[in-house]
Amino acid sequence: MTTDDVEGPEQNALFQLEGPDEDGCVWICSAEGRDVWCQNLGPAKKVVPVLSQWLGSVDFDEVETA
Numbered sequence: 001m002t003t004d005d006v007e008g009p010e011q012n013a014l015f016q017l018e019g020p021d022e023d024g025c026v027w028i029c030s031a032e033g034r035d036v037w038c039q040n041l042g043p044a045k046k047v048v049p050v051l052s053q054w055l056g057s058v059d060f061d062e063v064e065t066a
Helices: 003-007 044-057
Strands: 015-018 025-030 038-043
Touching (some): 025 044
Antiparallel strands (some): 015 025
């Protein structure tokens, strides 16, 4: 049994990022649409550094890519 058998088929991200909106906020929403679920992440000026820090902490070489 391979790792692929255990993890199942490759899937896309389960979310999309939207914004900033008219209030300057960034939203994370279901890839299936805003009507499924959507969450306000806050003002873009506050969201960008947090996402940047997280992205910087990810060791891309260890992330499996297609």
